[in-house]
Amino acid sequence: MADKKLQFAIYWAASCGGCDVAILDVNEKILDIAAAADIRLWPVAMDFKYKDVEGWADGEIDVCLFNGAVRNSEQLHLARLLRRKCKVMVAFGACACFGGIPGLANLHDRKSIFEAVYGYTASTVNPEGTTPQPHLKVPEGELTLPVFFDDVYSLSQVIPVEYYVPGCPPTPDTIMTAVTAIVTGSLPPPGATVASDKSVCHDCKRKKSDKPTIKRFHRPFEIVPDPEQCLLEQGFTCMGSASRGGCGALCPAVNMPCRGCYGPMPGSLDPGADALAAMTSILAASDDATVAAETARLLDPLGTFYRFTLPVSVLGRAPKAS
Amino acid sequence: MEPRVGVFVCHCGTNIAGVVDVARVAEAARTWANVVHAEDYKFMCSDPGQAMVKQAILRHKIDRVVVAACSPRMHEATFRKACAEAGLNPYLFEMANIREHCSWVHEDKQAATLKAIDIVRMAVAKARLLEPLETRSVKVEPKALVVGGGVAGIQAALNLANAGIKVVMVERQQSIGGRMAQLDKTFPTLDCSACILTPKMVQVAQHPNVTLYTCAEVEEVSGYVGNFDVTIRRKATYVDPDVCTACGICLEKCPKKTTSEFEEGLTTRKAVYRLFPQAVPGKPVVDRESCTYFVNGKCKVCERFCEPKAFRWDDTDKVVHERVGAILVATGYDLYDASALGQWGYGRFPDVITGIEFERLNNATGPTGGRILKKDGTEPKSVAILHCVGSRDRNYKEYCSRVCCMYSLKFAHLLREKTAATVWNFYIDMRCFGKGYEEFYNRLLHEGVKFVRGKAAYVTDQPANDDEKGRLVVSAEATTLGEVLRVPVDMVILASAVTPQPDAPAVARRFGMSLSPDGFFMEKHPKLEPFSTATDGVYLAGACQGPKDIPDAVAHGAAAASTAMALISRGEVEVEAATAQVTEGACSGCKVCQDICPYAAIGFDGPKKVATINPSLCKGCGTCVATCPSSAIVGRHFTDQQVLAQISALFAG
Known part of the structure; x- marks a missing residue:
C-alpha cells in the first residue's frame, strides 16, 4: 500500500450532512488524509455523477465511508453499487450504524409522513396542495424521483458492512482513530466498532453515589444541573450508562445528558430497553401513583431511549397501520 | 462438538397423559436437531424413571438432558441429582413444565399436545446452549438468631438451645412474652396463659446457650445462608442490669405516669417500668419519652431510692454485631385498629372494647383486678361479642383471623362464669377446628349463651324504644331467622382482625423476605414449607406468617427450629451456581x-x-x-x- 495511495469514497444517504462536516473537523489533519488517500467520491464537497461510480471496476475503491441511513430507492441503489466497488465498507455515523434520528420515522409510514410534510406541519404553507410527483415528462425526456420506503434501514440491514464508526457525528478523535487504522493497515477484525467497549459513564467524571436514585425526571431546561453530580441521579434521562463510550463523555462534561449517539453497548440487545429498565429501577417511588406521576414526566420515552437506534432495536418500528 | 440432547416426557400418571399425547411429544422431539434420544414414561420422578435418564446418558452419550414433566419447583433437584449421578454436570439439565403450564390448565387435547411440543422445543433450544456450572459449599455458623420473643420465638429458641446450638434472641419490648403474656385464659382448656408461658420465658432467659437482648431491634442483615452478619441496636435503658436487683422500689417511687401499652391503654404505668409484673428480664427500664428527668431536666426520684445505684443517666444505645448461620423471624402479629372501623362504635362509645382489652379486664393483674366492669365501674348486665370485625370482609381483611371464634367462645364462658350478664355472640360461621375446639363450642351451647348467626352491621347509642335508652344497640341480621335484630346491651366486645405488624414490609426487606397478598410474611411453600422463606437460612415462626393460635404458633416455632437445626448440624451448605x-x-x-x-x-x-x-x-x-x-x-x-x-x-x- 505504501507506493499506491489509498482510494477513498465518502457517501451520504439519509443524513443531515453533519458527518461530512465532522470529517472537516479533524482540521489540519485532513491534509494528512489527503496525502495518504485519493478521495474519489465526496458528493458534499465536489460534483460527481452516477456514471463516475458506475465506471469504476469492482473492488477498485479501498474504503467507503458511508454516512446516513437508507430510506429510499436511490440510497439503496448507491449502497449496493458502492458495496460492489469498495473493498471495505464503513458505516460512518449513527444513522448508517443504527438508523439514527431519521430512524425515528419508523414510528410512522411513508404515507403519513408524506401527508404531514406537504399537508399540515406547523411550517407547511401549501394552499394549492402541491405535492411532488414521482414522474414528470419534460421536453428532454422523463424526470423521476426516488421512491421512499415505509422503513428506515441502517446500512448493515441492506448491505454487508465491515466496520462501524458511531457518533452523531463521530468525534474528530474517533474519525482519526478509524482513518489511522485504515491507513496503517492495523484494522481490527471485521464487524468491529471503532469506539470504546465501555459505556460513556466510564469516561464521565461526574460523581456517582453508592445507591443511585432518581427522585424526579427533569428535562435539561427545567433545572440548572449540579456540575459535579451524576446527571442521571439528578433526574436527567442521561443515556450514558446504556451507550457505548469513545466520545470522551463530551456532553455530560458540559451539563448535557448523554443522548446515546454512540449506540448500544457491546452485547446489548436493545439499548432503549436497557436504559429504560435502569432508570425506572432506580426511581425512588414506593407506590403506584407516584410511579405513574413520575414516569408521566418522561416525555417522549421512545424518542429519548431509541433516539438513534430504533431501526436496529428489538422494537424496530411501530406497527404498520394496515 | 455438537450437543447431544436426550428428551424424557413424563405421563405423571394421568396428570399429563390424560390431556397431552405424550408419545407424540416424544416423537416430535426425535425430529429436532441435536436430539439423539427421546422417550416417554409413566413417572419420570420414580426410581425407574431416574434410572432411565441415567442409562440413556451413558448409552447414548447424552450431554444435555430435558425432562418434560412438572414444575421445576417440584423435581428440578431430583433430575439434577440423577444427571450428576450419571456423571453429567447438573446444570446441563433443563426442565420443561408441561403439567402446571399445560395439561392442568387445558382441556383441548389436540391443542394441549401442540403446546406441550412448543414447550419442549423451547427447553431443547435452551438445553443446546447450557453450560456446566460448579456448585460451592460454605460453612454454616453454628448459631441462630431468633427475632421476636413471643411464644413461637421462645419455643424455637428453647428447641435450638436444648440441641446445643447458641441462640441470640432479640425482643423489641422490655420483656419477652409477646401477645400470649397479655392473654388471661387460653382456649379451649381455660388454663392461665401466664402460668404456662412464664416458666418458658424464664427457661429461655436463663438458658446458658441463649443470649437475650430486650429493648433491642435488628437493624441490618448482610451475608447469606450459614453466614449472616446481623447488626442489633440495644436501646439505652438508663438502668444497669448488672447492678439492678429488680427490687422494684423505683416503680413505686417514680412520680410520672404514662399510658400502659401492655394494658392496652386501660391504665397507666410509670416512666420507669417493667412491662408486666412477671416480665423477663425483670429489671426495669426508663422510658425516655415520658421520664420527667429527660423531659424537664430534673427529678431522678428513682435514683434517690435505688440502693444498689443502678441508674445510668448517660446510657446510650449500643450496637452489637452477631454472626449467625440461621435466622428465625418470629415477629408476631398486630390487631386491626378498631377505631378505623367506625360502624362498630369503638372510640365513640366507651363500652365498646376490643378482645385484647377484654383479656386485660379479665386478668387478675389487669386494671380492674380481674373484674369485668364497664367504664363507669358497674358490671354489665348484657354483653355482645362481635365476631369477624375486620376479618372475612373484602372491605378490610379478606382472610379469617383463625382465633376469634374460639376466644369469643372463651369470653362468653368467662362472662357467664364471672357475671350474671346475658351474652350474645354474633358470628358468620363458627370455626372450631382445633383439638377440643368443637367440644368447647358444644359446651358453650349449654351455658345459656345466645348465638346469632349474622354479622353485626353496626353499634349505635340512638334508641328506637325505651328499652334501648342509655344502652348500646347492636344491629344484625339473624340469617337463620331471616330478620334484622336490634339487641340492646351494656358492653360490646369486638373480635378485631389479626393483622401483620405495621412494620412488616420493612422487616421483610431487612431479612430478604417477601409478603403474601395478606401482608404476612411469605412462606417458601404454603403446604410443604410453611416455616421457610425464599431466602435460604431465614425461617418463619408463628403468626408473622399468618394468624395462628397458641398450639399452632408453638408447633410452627418448633418446626422452624428443627429446620434451622438441620442446616446447622449439617455444618455446610451448597449455594446456587446459577448466579x-x-x-x-x-x-x-x-x-x-x-x-x-x-x-x-x-x-x-x-x-x-x-x-x-x-x-x-x-x-x-x-x-x-x-x-x-x-x-x-x-x-x-x-x-x-x-x-x-x-x-x-x-x-x-
Whole structure:
C-alpha cells in the first residue's frame, strides 16, 4: 500500500450532512488524509455523477465511508453499487450504524409522513396542495424521483458492512482513530466498532453515589444541573450508562445528558430497553401513583431511549397501520 | 462438538397423559436437531424413571438432558441429582413444565399436545446452549438468631438451645412474652396463659446457650445462608442490669405516669417500668419519652431510692454485631385498629372494647383486678361479642383471623362464669377446628349463651324504644331467622382482625423476605414449607406468617427450629451456581445495580470501578441482569442467548 495511495469514497444517504462536516473537523489533519488517500467520491464537497461510480471496476475503491441511513430507492441503489466497488465498507455515523434520528420515522409510514410534510406541519404553507410527483415528462425526456420506503434501514440491514464508526457525528478523535487504522493497515477484525467497549459513564467524571436514585425526571431546561453530580441521579434521562463510550463523555462534561449517539453497548440487545429498565429501577417511588406521576414526566420515552437506534432495536418500528 | 440432547416426557400418571399425547411429544422431539434420544414414561420422578435418564446418558452419550414433566419447583433437584449421578454436570439439565403450564390448565387435547411440543422445543433450544456450572459449599455458623420473643420465638429458641446450638434472641419490648403474656385464659382448656408461658420465658432467659437482648431491634442483615452478619441496636435503658436487683422500689417511687401499652391503654404505668409484673428480664427500664428527668431536666426520684445505684443517666444505645448461620423471624402479629372501623362504635362509645382489652379486664393483674366492669365501674348486665370485625370482609381483611371464634367462645364462658350478664355472640360461621375446639363450642351451647348467626352491621347509642335508652344497640341480621335484630346491651366486645405488624414490609426487606397478598410474611411453600422463606437460612415462626393460635404458633416455632437445626448440624451448605456474573470489561461502574438487588449481593470494587457480585448471596433472580444498562451482567443458566433461543424456538413451531 505504501507506493499506491489509498482510494477513498465518502457517501451520504439519509443524513443531515453533519458527518461530512465532522470529517472537516479533524482540521489540519485532513491534509494528512489527503496525502495518504485519493478521495474519489465526496458528493458534499465536489460534483460527481452516477456514471463516475458506475465506471469504476469492482473492488477498485479501498474504503467507503458511508454516512446516513437508507430510506429510499436511490440510497439503496448507491449502497449496493458502492458495496460492489469498495473493498471495505464503513458505516460512518449513527444513522448508517443504527438508523439514527431519521430512524425515528419508523414510528410512522411513508404515507403519513408524506401527508404531514406537504399537508399540515406547523411550517407547511401549501394552499394549492402541491405535492411532488414521482414522474414528470419534460421536453428532454422523463424526470423521476426516488421512491421512499415505509422503513428506515441502517446500512448493515441492506448491505454487508465491515466496520462501524458511531457518533452523531463521530468525534474528530474517533474519525482519526478509524482513518489511522485504515491507513496503517492495523484494522481490527471485521464487524468491529471503532469506539470504546465501555459505556460513556466510564469516561464521565461526574460523581456517582453508592445507591443511585432518581427522585424526579427533569428535562435539561427545567433545572440548572449540579456540575459535579451524576446527571442521571439528578433526574436527567442521561443515556450514558446504556451507550457505548469513545466520545470522551463530551456532553455530560458540559451539563448535557448523554443522548446515546454512540449506540448500544457491546452485547446489548436493545439499548432503549436497557436504559429504560435502569432508570425506572432506580426511581425512588414506593407506590403506584407516584410511579405513574413520575414516569408521566418522561416525555417522549421512545424518542429519548431509541433516539438513534430504533431501526436496529428489538422494537424496530411501530406497527404498520394496515 | 455438537450437543447431544436426550428428551424424557413424563405421563405423571394421568396428570399429563390424560390431556397431552405424550408419545407424540416424544416423537416430535426425535425430529429436532441435536436430539439423539427421546422417550416417554409413566413417572419420570420414580426410581425407574431416574434410572432411565441415567442409562440413556451413558448409552447414548447424552450431554444435555430435558425432562418434560412438572414444575421445576417440584423435581428440578431430583433430575439434577440423577444427571450428576450419571456423571453429567447438573446444570446441563433443563426442565420443561408441561403439567402446571399445560395439561392442568387445558382441556383441548389436540391443542394441549401442540403446546406441550412448543414447550419442549423451547427447553431443547435452551438445553443446546447450557453450560456446566460448579456448585460451592460454605460453612454454616453454628448459631441462630431468633427475632421476636413471643411464644413461637421462645419455643424455637428453647428447641435450638436444648440441641446445643447458641441462640441470640432479640425482643423489641422490655420483656419477652409477646401477645400470649397479655392473654388471661387460653382456649379451649381455660388454663392461665401466664402460668404456662412464664416458666418458658424464664427457661429461655436463663438458658446458658441463649443470649437475650430486650429493648433491642435488628437493624441490618448482610451475608447469606450459614453466614449472616446481623447488626442489633440495644436501646439505652438508663438502668444497669448488672447492678439492678429488680427490687422494684423505683416503680413505686417514680412520680410520672404514662399510658400502659401492655394494658392496652386501660391504665397507666410509670416512666420507669417493667412491662408486666412477671416480665423477663425483670429489671426495669426508663422510658425516655415520658421520664420527667429527660423531659424537664430534673427529678431522678428513682435514683434517690435505688440502693444498689443502678441508674445510668448517660446510657446510650449500643450496637452489637452477631454472626449467625440461621435466622428465625418470629415477629408476631398486630390487631386491626378498631377505631378505623367506625360502624362498630369503638372510640365513640366507651363500652365498646376490643378482645385484647377484654383479656386485660379479665386478668387478675389487669386494671380492674380481674373484674369485668364497664367504664363507669358497674358490671354489665348484657354483653355482645362481635365476631369477624375486620376479618372475612373484602372491605378490610379478606382472610379469617383463625382465633376469634374460639376466644369469643372463651369470653362468653368467662362472662357467664364471672357475671350474671346475658351474652350474645354474633358470628358468620363458627370455626372450631382445633383439638377440643368443637367440644368447647358444644359446651358453650349449654351455658345459656345466645348465638346469632349474622354479622353485626353496626353499634349505635340512638334508641328506637325505651328499652334501648342509655344502652348500646347492636344491629344484625339473624340469617337463620331471616330478620334484622336490634339487641340492646351494656358492653360490646369486638373480635378485631389479626393483622401483620405495621412494620412488616420493612422487616421483610431487612431479612430478604417477601409478603403474601395478606401482608404476612411469605412462606417458601404454603403446604410443604410453611416455616421457610425464599431466602435460604431465614425461617418463619408463628403468626408473622399468618394468624395462628397458641398450639399452632408453638408447633410452627418448633418446626422452624428443627429446620434451622438441620442446616446447622449439617455444618455446610451448597449455594446456587446459577448466579449473576459481572463482565468486568463491560461494566462502567454506573452503580445502577447497587440498590436494586433484593438480596444485597452486589458490591463495588472501588479501584477497578466495577460492580461485584457475591455468588453466595446471589439467588440468580436476574433483576440486576435486566437493570444493567450496559449489558455487563450475565444471568448464568439464563443468559440472553439461552432465553432468545427459547423465544426463537417458540416461534419456529
